[in-house]
Structures are given as C-alpha cells and as structure tokens.
Amino acid sequence: MVDSEIILQTDGLTKEFKGFVAVKEVALKVRRGTIHALIGPNGAGKTTCFNLLTKFLPPTAGHIHYKGAEITRAAPADIARMGLVRSFQISAVFGHLNALENVRVALQRRLATSFQFWKSERTLDQLNGRAEELLAAVGLQDFRDYLAIELPYGRKRALEIATTLALDPEMLLLDEPTAGMGHEDVGRIAQLIKKVAKDRTVLMVEHNLSVVADLSDRITVLARGEIIAEGSYAEVSRDPQVRQAYMGSTDVEAGHG
Amino acid sequence: MTTLHGATAATGDSGRAQIVAFLIMTGLLIAAPAVIYPIFLMKALCFALFACAFNLLLGFGGLVSFGHAAFLGTAGYVSAHAAKEWGLPPELAILGGTAAATLLGLVFGLIAIRRQGIYFAMVTLALSQMVYFYCLQAPFTGGEDGIQAVPRGMMFGFIDLRQTMTLYAVVLTIFLGAFLLIYRTIHSPFGQVLKAIRENEPRAISLGYRVDHYKLLAFVLSAAISGLAGATKSLVFQLATLTDVHWSMSGEVVLMTLLGGLGTIFGPVVGAFVIVAMQNYLAQFGAWVTIIQGAIFVICVLLFRRGIIGELGRVLKKAL
Numbered sequence: 001m002v003d004s005e006i007i008l009q010t011d012g013l014t015k016e017f018k019g020f021v022a023v024k025e026v027a028l029k030v031r032r033g034t035i036h037a038l039i040g041p042n043g044a045g046k047t048t049c050f051n052l053l054t055k056f057l058p059p060t061a062g063h064i065h066y067k068g069a070e071i072t073r074a075a076p077a078d079i080a081r082m083g084l085v086r087s088f089q090i091s092a093v094f095g096h097l098n099a100l101e102n103v104r105v106a107l108q109r110r111l112a113t114s115f116q117f118w119k120s121e122r123t124l125d126q127l128n129g130r131a132e133e134l135l136a137a138v139g140l141q142d143f144r145d146y147l148a149i150e151l152p153y154g155r156k157r158a159l160e161i162a163t164t165l166a167l168d169p170e171m172l173l174l175d176e177p178t179a180g181m182g183h184e185d186v187g188r189i190a191q192l193i194k195k196v197a198k199d200r201t202v203l204m205v206e207h208n209l210s211v212v213a214d215l216s217d218r219i220t221v222l223a224r225g226e227i228i229a230e231g232s233y234a235e236v237s238r239d240p241q242v243r244q245a246y247m248g249s250t251d252v253e254a255g256h257g
Numbered sequence: 258m259t260t261l262h263g264a265t266a267a268t269g270d271s272g273r274a275q276i277v278a279f280l281i282m283t284g285l286l287i288a289a290p291a292v293i294y295p296i297f298l299m300k301a302l303c304f305a306l307f308a309c310a311f312n313l314l315l316g317f318g319g320l321v322s323f324g325h326a327a328f329l330g331t332a333g334y335v336s337a338h339a340a341k342e343w344g345l346p347p348e349l350a351i352l353g354g355t356a357a358a359t360l361l362g363l364v365f366g367l368i369a370i371r372r373q374g375i376y377f378a379m380v381t382l383a384l385s386q387m388v389y390f391y392c393l394q395a396p397f398t399g400g401e402d403g404i405q406a407v408p409r410g411m412m413f414g415f416i417d418l419r420q421t422m423t424l425y426a427v428v429l430t431i432f433l434g435a436f437l438l439i440y441r442t443i444h445s446p447f448g449q450v451l452k453a454i455r456e457n458e459p460r461a462i463s464l465g466y467r468v469d470h471y472k473l474l475a476f477v478l479s480a481a482i483s484g485l486a487g488a489t490k491s492l493v494f495q496l497a498t499l500t501d502v503h504w505s506m507s508g509e510v511v512l513m514t515l516l517g518g519l520g521t522i523f524g525p526v527v528g529a530f531v532i533v534a535m536q537n538y539l540a541q542f543g544a545w546v547t548i549i550q551g552a553i554f555v556i557c558v559l560l561f562r563r564g565i566i567g568e569l570g571r572v573l574k575k576a577l
Contacts, residue, residue, distance in 0.1 A: 054463065080465035092463070094456035097449075105453045106464045108446055114466070115474060117447040118438075124446055167464060 007032040007171055007201050008053070008084070013062035015048055015225075022048040024225040025062070030171075035193070035202045037212045040222035041245055046205040047089065049222065050175050053203075054086040055079050066171075083170035089179055089205075091156040095149035099140055099159055102148050103131040106166035134162045138192060154185030161192055172196070174204035178211055190214060213237075221245070274575040275440075278523055286429055295425045296493070301533040302432045303490035308513040308525030310482035313439050315511075316520030317448065318475040319455035321378040323507050324365065324385030325483050330502025331388060332358040332484030337404040337497035338397055347412045351431075351488040358484020359477060361388070366476035370469050382504065389502045403498035407491060424493065431489055435482050440522060442478060451475055512550065516557050518564030523577050527565050 008030040015023040023045045030036045038046050051057040053064060055076040064072045066084055074082075094102050107127045113119060135141050138158040143151060148159055157177065164172060177193060178186045190211050193202065197215075206212050212219060213233045221229040221236050223245040229236045236242050289298050307329055314320050336354030339345040345353065369380040392398045399405070409418035418424045442448055454461045454468050461468050491497040500506065509532065517528025532550070539546050561568045570577040 056459065056462075075467070076462045077465050077467045080463055085465075086463050088460065088463075092457050092460035094453045094460065096456055097452060101449065105449055105461075108449065109465055111446065113446045114450045115447055115470070117442040117445045117474070117478065119445050119447075120441070121444045121446060121449060124449065163464070 005031055007067060008203065009065045010053070011063050013049070013052060013064065014060045015045075015052055015057060016060045022225050023052060023059075026222070026225075026227055028220060028227070030201060030203050031218070032201050033199075034217040035197050035204070035215050037216035037219045038203065038205045038222060039207075039209070039212055039219060043224075044222040044245075045225040046222055047175060048225075050086070050173060050205055054084070054173060080167065080169075083167075084173065085164050085167050085169035085171070086173040087160055087164055087175055087177065089175045091153065091160055093148035093151075093156050093159050093163070096147055098145050098147050099135060099151070100128065100131050100144040102159055103134050103163050103166050104128070106163045107131060109167075131166070134166055135159075137165070137195075138162045139188070154181055154188065157181070157185070157189055158192065161189075161196065165196055169200065171201040171203070174202060174206075176205050176207060178206065178208050186211065271576040274573070274577060275522055278577055282523065282526065283433065286432075290422065290425055295421050297533070297537055299425060299428045299493045300490070301530045302428050303486045303493065304510075304513065304533050305526040305529035306432050306435055306486035306489070307483050308510055308517065308529045309436060309439050310479045310486065311510045312514045312519065312521075312525040313442065313482070314475055314479035315514065317443055317455060318451050318472060318479075319458075320472060320476065321374070322381040322476070322479075323378045323504070323511075324381030324383075324388075325479075325510050326502050326504060326506035327365070327385035327388040328358040328362055328480040328483035329487035329490070329506060329510075330392065330497075330499075331361055332487035333491035333497040333501050334392060334398050334404065336488035337407040337491040340410060340492065341404060341407050342397075346414065347410045347418055347492055351485065351492065354488030354491070355481055355484040358487065359481040362477045362480020362484075363473075365480065366473045370472050370476065382507070385502070385507060386504060389499070389504065392499060392502045398497070398499075401499065403496060404491075405496055407495040407497065409492055409495065418492065428489055428493060431485065435485055436526075439482065443522070447471070447474065512554055514564075516553065516564055518567030518570070518577075521564065521566045521570060521577050524564050524566035531565070 006029050010026055010028045013023060013026040014021065026049060038049065040046055048057065052059050055071070055074055059072065063070060066082060071079060094105065097105065104124055104127050107130055108114060108124055113123065132141065132144060135144055138161055140155060140158055140162060143155065148156060151159060174193065178189050181189065186208060193215055216233060219231065219233055219236050220227055221242050228241045228245060229239040311322070311325050314322055332354035335357040336350040339353045340347060340350040365381060365384050368384065369377050372380055393400060409424065411417055412427060416423060416427065418427060450461070450466055450471055454466070454471055458468055487501060513528035513532050514525045515528070516531060517526065518524025535550065536546055539549060542549070557564065563571060566577050
C-alpha cells in the first residue's frame with residue numbers, strides 16, 4: 001500500500017487549538033534520500049507541523065506513516081528509536097555538560113546501561129572515540145572539554161547536529177537550522193547539512209531562502225496551515241499564490257529570512 | 258532552576274578536589290565527637306543525608322519536591338514501630354523504614370512524575386499532607402505523642418548501640434555509605450542521562466530517552482535515601498514524631514540544600530550542619546529562630562545564589 005520510496009507520509013493532518021486551526025489537512029510526502037524543505041511565512045504552521053510529526057503534539061485528526069508504519073499515536077521517544085530524530089528551533093544542547101558528554105549521551109543509549117546508577121561513568125569512556133569522531137565531523141575537535149553553554153551560537157548548532165548524528169538516524173527533521181546565525185555560520189551549517197544528508201532523508205523548516213534554494217530537492221509551501229504549493233525551488237518561486245503569501249513579509253527573490 | 262546550579266566546569270582536577278574534600282569531611286566527622294556533643298552531630302548527619310537525597314532529585318534531576326518530609330517521617334515511624342513493638346534488631350528496623358519510604362516514593366513518583374515544575378511540586382505536597390494526616394490519626398503512630406522510648410538494641414547482635422560512641426560510628430558509617438552511593442549515582446551512566454534531562458528535557462526525549470522512567474528512578478532513589486535518614490534518626494533520638502512528616506520539614510530541606518549549594522556534592526551537608534546548629538544554639542530565642550532562618554534564606558538567595566559550597570567552588574574554580 002505504502003510506496004517504499006516515500007519514507008514519511010501524512011494524510012489529512014490537522015491540529016486545532018481551541019477553535020484556531022494551525023495545521024489543516026496537510027498531505028505531505030517525503031521521498032527517501034531527499035532534502036525536503038517546509039517553508040512559509042510566519043504563522044504558517046511550520047513548527048506546529050514539525051511538532052506533530054515528531055509527536056511533541058498530538059494531532060486533532062489525520063494520520064502519519066513512517067517507513068510504512070503508522071506512528072500517529074506513538075510516543076516521541078519511540079519515534080527517535082525508530083530513526084526519526086528532530087532538532088529544535090532554539091539550539092538544544094545540554095548546557096552544563098561538555099561537548100564530548102553531549103554527544104556521548106546520545107551514543108550511550110545503545111549500551112543499555114542507562115538505568116545503572118551503581119556503575120561508574122568511566123564505563124562510558126569506550127564511547128569517547130566515536131564521540132570525538134563525531135565532534136571532528138562538525139569541526140568541534142578542539143572544543144571537547146568546553147561546556148556546551150560556553151560555546152558560541154554557531155558552534156552550539158554544530159554540536160547539536162553532531163549529537164543528532166550520534167544516533168545515526170535514517171531521517172532528520174531540522175527546525176530552522178540556520179536561525180539566528182551570522183553569515184559565516186550559515187554557510188558552514190549548510191555545508192554540514194549537505195554532507196550529512198548524503199545517505200539520509202532530511203526534512204527541514206527554514207527561513208533562509210538561499211539555504212533552501214541551495215539545499216532542497218523539493219519544497220512544500222505552507223500558508224495559514226495549508227499546503228499552497230509543492231515542487232522544486234524554481235517551480236514554487238514562480239507560483240503566484242506563493243508570491244502573494246510572501247508579499248509584505250519576505251521577498252522571495254532577496255533570499256534572506 | 259538551571260541558573261541556581263552551583264556546578265562549574267567539570268574540569269579534570271575537580272575529581273581530585275572532590276576526593277580531597279571528601280577526605281577532609283570524613284576526617285572532621287571522625288574527630289568531631291571529641292569536641293562537639295555526639296547527639297547533635299548525629300542529628301546533623303541524619304539531616305545532611307536527607308538534604309543530600311533531596312539534592313540528588315532537585316540539583317541533578319531538576320525535580321522540585323515539596324513532599325520529602327513524608328519519606329523521612331514515614332521511615333521514622335516504621336522503624337520505630339518495628340524496633341519497639343515487633344522487637345526487631347536495629348538493622349532490620351532501619352531496613353524496614355527505608356523499604357517503606359522506597360515504596361511510598363514509588364507511589365508518589367508514579368502519580369506525580371507526569372507533571373512538570375510547580376504542578377509536580379504541588380502534587381508531592383498534597384500527597385505528603387495526606388501522609389501527615391494519616392500519621393496524625395493512625396493508632397500505631399501515637400498521634401501527638403509519637404512513638405517514644407524506642408530501643409536502640411544490638412546491631413547484628415554484637416554492636417551495642419546503647420553506647421553513644423558506638424552509635425555515632427554506626428550513624429557515620431551509614432551517612433558515608435549513602436553519601437558515596439549518591440556520588441556514584443551522580444557519576445554513573447544513569448547520572449549522565451539524568452543531568453541531560455535536567456538540562457534539556459525535550460532534547461533528551463528527541464534522543465530516544467523515555468524521560469519519565471529516569472525521573473521515576475531518581476525520585477525513588479531520593480525517597481529511599483531520605484527514608485534511610487529518617488529511620489536512622491528515629492533510632493538516634495529513640496523517637497518518631499509528627500515533626501518529621503510535617504510540611505515545614507519539606508521546606509527545611511529545601512533551605513538546607515539551597516544554603517549549602519544546590520547541585521553541588523558537599524553543599525547539602527554544609528547546609529544541614531548550619532541549619533541544625535542554628536536551631537540548636539539559637540534555641541534560646543524561641544520563635545525567633547524561624548525568623549532568623551527566613552532572613553538567612555533571603556540573604557542567601559539575594560547575595561550568594563550558589564550557596565556556601567557553590568560560591569566556594571566558584572572561587573576555587575572547582576566543582577565541589
């Protein structure tokens with residue numbers, strides 16, 4: 001029934017907040033191995049949509065299928081165990097753990113010793129090699145002993161990506177990966193996303209349209225909770241409805257969120 | 258609560274500093290009875306253990322409980338009853354009290370753990386008030402009188418707890434053992450996940466951790482160690498009373514922990530000693546003790562938010 005090319009699919013996905021419809025009958029199909037962007041003006045329901053997909057919010061109606069299995073009622077931690085891992089809009093690091101420990105927390109779940117309060121944390125040292133590799137992959141090899149809270153913003157996001165990659169997820173959901181970043185950091189993170197997306201599927205919400213244009217294979221445009229257009233960047237940027245939706249909030253051609 | 262944490266950078270030599278601090282603490286506690294009244298020391302040790310258990314939950318798990326008196330008090334009643342009415346030896350009485358607190362912690366935890374922040378705190382407060390009123394009415398607790406003249410007995414059949422210094426050695430051993438257990442818990446694979454949940458719960462969920470299970474285990478551990486403190490205390494004073502289940506006891510442990518340093522290893526011990534000493538030596542001022550305590554709490558929150566040990570750790574640039 002479900003196309004194996006489609007890794008994530010929603011039908012009629014709807015979320016109402018006390019009479020206000022934030023997301024309305026969204027039918028989204030994400031192809032395996034692609035970078036798929038979800039864009040739209042402020043208040044279009046992108047983040048709500050994201051929270052529905054990762055189970056941080058329960059939908060009012062509709063269904064979500066991931067790899068052919070229905071996950072509409074699954075718990076958020078279980079989604080992560082199935083290989084669908086999200087990032088957050090505000091950088092989500094563990095502030096008072098150092099960079100190495102941040103990545104290691106993600107790695108240690110597989111050891112299945114995480115409830116063992118009588119064991120020394122030195123038993124986690126076997127994961128340090130892998131954690132250092134992941135830090136190096138995002139250019140943080142010199143920061144392993146820094147507390148995450150001490151890192152500059154762009155580095156925090158890189159650390160977050162390294163932590164996410166530690167789970168080796170099949171599919172990444174990135175919530176505004178370049179939000180609040182300086183120009184230099186944006187370029188670095190975009191490169192990083194390209195690199196990690198090589199053998200994965202990525203669905204991202206992104207405001208920076210030059211990043212979207214550069215990275216995405218396919219783009220879905222949301223406005224007022226509904227899908228108004230879908231296609232390649234060239235296609236959606238020509239769509240009159242999209243141009244109208246963006247008018248006054250963001251200039252599509254200028255390419256800055 | 259993150260901003261209140263005394264924890265500074267977990268640098269390599271903090272581990273060594275903590276070992277040195279532990280040896281100093283142990284040395285002081287061994288030498289102390291030579292100059293300080295041992296019953297006072299034992300009281301302070303029981304409260305220090307109670308505060309350490311509370312700190313495990315709040316400082317490392319980020320969970321605010323306003324109902325910890327229920328664990329301290331229930332364990333006290335159960336072990337006092339077991340020793341006096343059932344004639345159990347002290348080791349079994351303590352074990353029984355601790356087990357009762359552990360079970361109670363499991364029940365509290367299962368009910369409260371799904372709520373966050375202030376709602377969690379309120380649920381624990383409500384449940385502990387139920388325990389208080391039960392203890393007030395139940396026949397075995399002796400109501401307003403409590404359970405008095407609890408026999409100390411012979412531990413393992415050959416350690417005579419009626420000797421004050423022997424009792425002190427046993428209490429100190431219990432304290433140090435539980436203190437090391439807490440230290441290990443903080444520095445275990447479980448402790449790492451617990452700290453991650455404290456720092457960023459949604460992120461921990463998104464990494465696949467079922468955070469409620471970890472919080473529940475932290476809560477039960479904290480309740481168990483609080484119970485151990487309460488059970489030991491009832492043997493030291495040969496008394497179990499309503500004071501230990503009263504809500505003000507739940508507040509006192511917050512005060513001890515914050516004063517000493519939330520999220521530090523040694524802070525709760527220092528905080529407990531300071532508060533117990535104040536209650537002891539300022540007792541002549543009567544009701545003023547509460548006012549003085551309140552003033553100290555306000556000063557602590559305004560001027561040194563990291564607590565005594567938290568500020569010391571900051572000056573020394575070491576996590577204590």
